[in-house]
Amino acid sequence: MNFKISLIATVLLGISGQAMAAEEPIKPIKPVQSINLGQVELGKKLYFDPRLSKSGFISCNSCHNLSMGGTDNLKTSIGHNWQQGPINAPTVLNSSLNVAQFWDGRAADLKAQAGGPIANPGEMAASHTLAVEVLESIPEYVMEFKKVFGVDKITIDEVTQAIAEFEKTLVTPNSDFDKWLLGDKAALSGEELKGYKLFKKSGCTACHNGEAVGGNSFQKMGLVEAYKTDSKAEGLSAVTGKDADRFKFKVPTLRNVEMTYPYFHDGEAQTLTEAVDVMGRLQLGRKFTDEENGQIVAFLKTLTGDQPSFMMPILPPSTDNTPAPKPFD
Template sequence: MKKILVLVLFAVALFFPLSNLLGLQGKNEPITVGAGHSENFAKASAIMQDKCVDCHAPGMLRKPFYADFPVAKQLMEKDIAQASQRMVLTRKLFSGEDAFSPVMLARLEHVVLNDSMPPALYLTMHWTDHLSAGEKQTLQAWIAEERAKLPWSQDAAPEFKGEPVHPLPLTLNLDAEKVALGKQLFHDRRLSGDDTINCASCHDLTRGGTDQAKVSTGIRGQQGPINSPTVYDAMYNIAQFWDGRAKDLQEQAAGPVANPLEMGAQWDEVVEKLNQVPEYQMAFARLYPGQGLSKASVTDAIAVFEQSLVTANSRFDQYLRGNTAILSDDEKQGYALFKIHCASCHSGPALGGLSFEKMGVKHDYFKQRGGELTDADNGRFNVTKDEKDRHVFKVPVLRNIEMTFPYFHDGSTHNLAKAVEIMGKDQVDREFTHDETAKLVAFLLTLNGEYKGKPVSHLTAEDLK
């Protein structure tokens, strides 16, 4: 009896993958790539239409005949829900009418380099749907081609234009007078309720654009709920604050001033105080004609100044511009590891800031951290009230990371190597060896940039005058 039962289970297990192999599942009509697109994209589109639609394009699902069977239906729905959180593919993307974002390109490259898509469970049902070596090469060639088109890559050497990381620009096109005005406001304590703190209190430019504290200290010594992110290179963030509640730098600049735990002021009172300063009156009348000094113009000036806080010319930037001898072998090997394991989230000019990600994708970070959960630990859920956004945070930028400790939204570790190990385990399920961790840290230290022609790590108050 046991033998018969085993044979029956074996036959059932083979039935589904064999039915797929024999072509009994549904088929999607091929989507034609529009004119003007490269051969690489046409090939890449065909590969994704063949290998990715089942989970990542739910509106185009090619359903096998067993799609509504018990168990199979639940498994498929779960796979589609999980896949859609990472990437949703559409007809417009396949045709080239819509462009793949830099984040989507990074995520595609990640699964190609890690050979993690299609996942093993899916392949047990679809034996021929793995990516061949040739298909992987095609996808990588197309990804590099798309990145080379981005404005970010214009300063990169030809051989590095397709990299997931891009050099920061050496020059910026900003209104110098607004930058100067914003700088003055950024350091003006009159923006706080009792004239004791300013923006630089939590975003000290001599401390990597942070306060190097677990949580920030506001007016009257009040402790904030979360670690203060760096203001350097913040212009590259998709949104501001860890939970992304501010759409841009101007909206972010307005928040702390009126927050009772931070600067504890009222905007109408701040505007009234600043209007008593003749220098400000003249500057705003000249730079904001018809508007003058207001909450909107003050926050705009601060935002323009913060846009100027780009820390270009790190050793890694120089490497991307073609000076390949400037990095050691360990640093280059660290970058190679970074591309495989980290760049799907930490990509772009600032190596982050372009997406929101769950803290603890593979393992429960908060369980391992211990302690009580706080409202701040909810992350983006506090903004969207969507359960799938619980513990989701804006990916932090990694520029000048040597200076921006303690790390993570909760400031839970001061040790960069420890932070790397935590990210490896909890985000990508990888236990980095001691050698791998050392090489990743070596690479990260090449991201220390310059501000006003001086290394961020050596800036003094005198340099910022």
């Protein structure tokens, strides 16, 4: 009898959970559906390998640090020779869910993105040729590329493919909010739930929706009121050449937003409180009270999911033939 009741309750909970998730503008993060594990393991090494940079000091993980929400928690990043980057490093977490990559969407997908920083003189400052030359000089890498891709000669194509495949594993399911979406009513506190309702009612979900709570559209920064910034970034117009696209940026994901401070493309908002206030005023023409702001922030913190969990990779050593890093040239 008890068993039956419990079974019925589970079924009902399951149905109402699904129904609820179906109605909400935010969807729970799905586990990774299809992945090439050989590419993932190789890509993980490449992601952590600073030898893909000219200096031998900067890896993908330097600015998209997987111990820190997949970002560097700096306003703008530090590149080769301590150059100051032009824009805030977006998180790599859940980036496979983005409609395109970079704030201005100039890369169609993760594979296209991965080649960018390696060759950017302000970031890793290497070249694709140099990166491949380094990898080709290391027998363990040569063997692993052969095993995984069946190639005798490494090209940047396999390098970026492997990095992208690793990055696809960096989703963060099981946040409290997802548990709530999936039917666990107790997963959110009253304050958090109020925050979510206000987040929806105020119109935040017009842009911050879907699995990634953002990442799926470009929107103008400063819709109701102009955004004042020293940043020279112009957003989508740099890609499309259209004036109408000036200051349109990819809507950032709000998944794990508690960990991905500071906020906005220029990193000028240091706290969630500040970010919520600015978004309310500039995008929605609404001044949230301190209480409302606190509720939304409480809700946003329920979007922190399971962080990537893996063994620290061990990189194969360079050989006598590996081009030496040039940090001070």
